[in-house]
Amino acid sequence: MLVGLLLLCAGCGFQLRGSVEVPAEYNPLYVQSASDSLVRLAIKDLLVGSKVRLTEDRSEARLILRILSEQRSSRVAAVDANGKTLAYELHYVVRFDALDASGQQRVPPQTMDLLRNFDNADVEVLGKQLEEEMIYEDFATDAADRILMRLRAVLVPVGGDGGQ
Known part of the structure; x- marks a missing residue:
């Protein structure tokens, strides 16, 4: 039964979430961003093991993904x-x-x-600061995943392999 399920998944084009395909004519990919960009790091992590090759040489790239800006902000949502x-x-x-x-x-x-x-609990102030940083790292990973999905949706030709 397990083998049948695996064959069914392989036959239908199923891919794990995070599997990224960029058409060959856009490979390799160069990510242009600030050196401390969390999104850039997350994109690199998401592309590990994929067919998409990253390059550090902009002149070699066939697609240049530009992270134009990243901004953090917070505002008070509730007070006692x-x-x-x-x-x-x-x-x-x-x-x-x-x-x-x-x-x-x-x-x-x-x-x-x-x-x-x-x-914002009144206890464990240091722990809350670390939690906030982790939330921003999660934001960067979510943003990277969404960016890669949008790239795939826009770059895969209509009638091509875009319906997976």
Whole structure:
């Protein structure tokens, strides 16, 4: 029964989530961003083991993914009767686009705004700071995953292998 299930999954084109395909004419990929970009690091991690090759040489790239900006922000979401902050709303905004080797825009500039509530307990202040950093790292991974999905959707030719 297990073998039958594996054959069924292999035959239908099933791929694990995070499996990324970029058409051969856009491989290798260069990611242009700030050196401390969390999204860039997450993209590199997501592409490990995929058929997409990353290059550090922009002139070698056939597709240039530009992370135009990454911004963090927070605002108070809830306060108690004494005015003490009970929760924050964390935002992570990422802007990106993609160009082919000739400089023609393949993916127009797009913005993603990721949002999550963050409880602000009065205890374990250091732990809360670490938790907030982990949330922003999760945001970067989510943004990277969404960017790669959008690249695939836009770059795979219509009538091609885009229906998987």
